[in-house]
Amino acid sequence: MRNEDLRESFVVGELMQDGVLAMTLSDIDRGIIGSAVPTGEILAFGSFEELGGGAFTSRREVGVINIGAPGSITVGDESFAMNRLDSLYIGRGDHSVSFKSDDPADPARFYFVSYPAHASYPHKRVTQAEAHRIDLGEGKTCNERTIFQSLRPGIVESCQLVMGFTCIAEGSVWNTFPPHTHDRRSEFYFYFDLDDDARVFHFMGKPDELKALAMSNEEAALSPSWSMHCGVGSGAYSFIWSMGGENQEFDDMDHVKQAALA
Ligand SMILES: O=C[C@H](O)[C@@H](O)CC(=O)C(=O)O
Numbered sequence: 001m002r003n004e005d006l007r008e009s010f011v012v013g014e015l016m017q018d019g020v021l022a023m024t025l026s027d028i029d030r031g032i033i034g035s036a037v038p039t040g041e042i043l044a045f046g047s048f049e050e051l052g053g054g055a056f057t058s059r060r061e062v063g064v065i066n067i068g069a070p071g072s073i074t075v076g077d078e079s080f081a082m083n084r085l086d087s088l089y090i091g092r093g094d095h096s097v098s099f100k101s102d103d104p105a106d107p108a109r110f111y112f113v114s115y116p117a118h119a120s121y122p123h124k125r126v127t128q129a130e131a132h133r134i135d136l137g138e139g140k141t142c143n144e145r146t147i148f149q150s151l152r153p154g155i156v157e158s159c160q161l162v163m164g165f166t167c168i169a170e171g172s173v174w175n176t177f178p179p180h181t182h183d184r185r186s187e188f189y190f191y192f193d194l195d196d197d198a199r200v201f202h203f204m205g206k207p208d209e210l211k212a213l214a215m216s217n218e219e220a221a222l223s224p225s226w227s228m229h230c231g232v233g234s235g236a237y238s239f240i241w242s243m244g245g246e247n248q249e250f251d252d253m254d255h256v257k258q259a260a261l262a
Pocket residue numbers: 145147165166175176177182187229241250253
């Protein structure tokens with residue numbers, strides 16, 4: 001594949017447009033990647049032929065993280081206040097889902113991921129402070145970072161979705177390295193908090209067929225279960241990671257030896 005073919009298949013861009021609820025249905029485990037930036041009244045999930053009609057969440061669960069100003073999400077008759085870096089788990093059911101900004105002139109910026117769900121679990125908001133926090137890496141290897149696991153077993157019950165975000169410390173540039181795969185789950189990385197001219201070079205592919213994607217702010221890189229993943233930025237950045245698949249064990253990664261990369 002040439003770079004443009006790689007981008008066509010594995011990068012989701014054009015997210016976070018003002019006044020738009022945008023989404024892409026991937027054939028990677030039927031994951032959906034999307035965003036909602038409410039600059040008017042509200043933005044709501046519609047009904048889609050591709051998802052079998054009915055409510056968006058009739059057969060799906062959704063994880064949402066706000067990377068913008070405060071807003072709220074209404075699920076059926078429940079409303080959840082969503083500050084920056086709050087996460088929301090939305091369980092399966094025939095409820096309506098809508099997104100709102102507290103101040104449409106300074107909008108909330110919601111990123112969401114959805115996978116098919118076989119059971120219905122309660123909706124739950126998880127603030128950044130309530131997330132499971134893991135500090136790891138070191139300055140000398142330029143990979144000092146903090147992982148916030150917000151939608152994960154022990155905090156919320158879900159069918160397959162596991163989601164959270166990682167913030168790279170000032171002066172560090174690498175996320176997970178050496179890279180890893182986890183054949184049991186696919187994973188999406190949504191990069192944010194990059195300057196306009198900054199890039200994250202995201203490495204994907206089979207370990208002996210390494211490919212690079214030059215990622216701009218607010219683009220998502222999709223990793224099928226066979227693809228390794230890791231990235232290095234031209235400066236510090238953050239990213240939302242999310243996984244779906246067979247199990248929800250975060251630590252069962254298959255680490256790739258650096259010497260095996262080619
Ligand atoms: O399977 C786990 C995921 O790839 C990420 O959570 C890794 C990550 O955020 C990091 O190490 O910086």
